[in-house]
Amino acid sequence: MVNVDVAPMSVLNEVMEQLPRGAFLTVKYGNRLNTMTIGWGTAGVVWTRPIFMAAVRLSRHTFRLIEPAGNFTVSVPSDDSCRQALAFCGTKSGRDCDKFRECGLGTVPSRTVSTPIVDIAGLHFECKTVVREAMSPDLMDPALLELYPKRDYHTMYFGEILAAYRRVAE
Amino acid sequence: MVNVDVAPMSVLNEVMEQLPRGAFLTVKYGNRLNTMTIGWGTAGVVWTRPIFMAAVRLSRHTFRLIEPAGNFTVSVPSDDSCRQALAFCGTKSGRDCDKFRECGLGTVPSRTVSTPIVDIAGLHFECKTVVREAMSPDLMDPALLELYPKRDYHTMYFGEILAAYRRVAE
Numbered sequence: 001m002v003n004v005d006v007a008p009m010s011v012l013n014e015v016m017e018q019l020p021r022g023a024f025l026t027v028k029y030g031n032r033l034n035t036m037t038i039g040w041g042t043a044g045v046v047w048t049r050p051i052f053m054a055a056v057r058l059s060r061h062t063f064r065l066i067e068p069a070g071n072f073t074v075s076v077p078s079d080d081s082c083r084q085a086l087a088f089c090g091t092k093s094g095r096d097c098d099k100f101r102e103c104g105l106g107t108v109p110s111r112t113v114s115t116p117i118v119d120i121a122g123l124h125f126e127c128k129t130v131v132r133e134a135m136s137p138d139l140m141d142p143a144l145l146e147l148y149p150k151r152d153y154h155t156m157y158f159g160e161i162l163a164a165y166r167r168v169a170e
Numbered sequence: 171m172v173n174v175d176v177a178p179m180s181v182l183n184e185v186m187e188q189l190p191r192g193a194f195l196t197v198k199y200g201n202r203l204n205t206m207t208i209g210w211g212t213a214g215v216v217w218t219r220p221i222f223m224a225a226v227r228l229s230r231h232t233f234r235l236i237e238p239a240g241n242f243t244v245s246v247p248s249d250d251s252c253r254q255a256l257a258f259c260g261t262k263s264g265r266d267c268d269k270f271r272e273c274g275l276g277t278v279p280s281r282t283v284s285t286p287i288v289d290i291a292g293l294h295f296e297c298k299t300v301v302r303e304a305m306s307p308d309l310m311d312p313a314l315l316e317l318y319p320k321r322d323y324h325t326m327y328f329g330e331i332l333a334a335y336r337r338v339a340e
Contacts, residue, residue: 011183012182040214046212048210129309
């Protein structure tokens with residue numbers, strides 16, 4: 001496959017249409033690599049930079065990696081072939097298994113950050129964390145509290161999109 | 171003009187392309203109404219809801235209104251006719267003047283929130299604040315600190331998009 005650069009703000013409709021069906025949030029810290037399925041996120045322009053915001057619960061294995069790593073990648077499938085891998089990576093923890101091996105997923109080195117992308121056809125963002133914010137239950141609509149029965153609130157990672165491309169078959 | 175409903179996630183490319191050139195963030199609290207120019211923001215899906223995230227500095231008049239109001243609207247011009255109004259509303263404070271009167275801008279009542287939209291052709295989001303997060307300088311890339319010489323950090327307002335439509339000439 002080959003990577004074709006895209007303007008990140010020109011593919012947001014496509015990204016946000018796919019996101020509720022699942023995308024991969026990948027983080028590598030040292031020699032520890034993990035990916036998890038995300039269904040939530042926002043993107044846009046902040047601090048004059050193109051930004052993807054990913055939300056990670058405190059309880060997640062990814063949380064332990066993304067905090068010190070300072071970067072992450074987002075891989076958004078362009079077709080349905082990742083359905084089983086997304087289901088697996090959304091329910092199993094990287095503490096207990098190597099999700100890449102279990103799902104037969106490969107990686108491709110990123111151009112700008114230490115975390116690789118998942119080797120799938122689709123849209124990929126390489127992101128450097130520029131701002132983190134922890135959700136506070138005091139600053140939340142009470143209607144959302146049911147999403148946090150274990151009080152494992154999300155931390156928001158605002159990543160500057162340093163590279164954005166579509167990975168397609170040659 | 172008439173309003174034509176749109177799926178908010180289907181217009182994000184257009185919103186984020188215009189945003190750096192300016193959009194209106196409007197808030198009404200009690201009988202106090204104000205609008206300000208924003209050039210930053212993100213949008214997507216979080217908490218299973220369509221979300222627009224607006225960032226407001228502590229020093230802004232809008233900050234005093236958006237905190238208690240609990241809702242806001244975003245009006246994204248579809249053409250260049252608002253250029254002067256955007257310049258005015260991005261440099262003057264609602265403390266000192268009535269920006270709507272000064273710019274000859276009208277309002278139209280929203281369908282779902284107490285804050286009206288600005289009566290311009292373009293895309294409009296009616297948003298109910300569901301989560302607030304205050305930026306902390308401790309959780310920020312030092313490279314961003316130059317954007318905050320007065321330490322008036324942004325608070326992020328995550329608004330659930332309750333209505334989204336395009337306002338067009340009849």
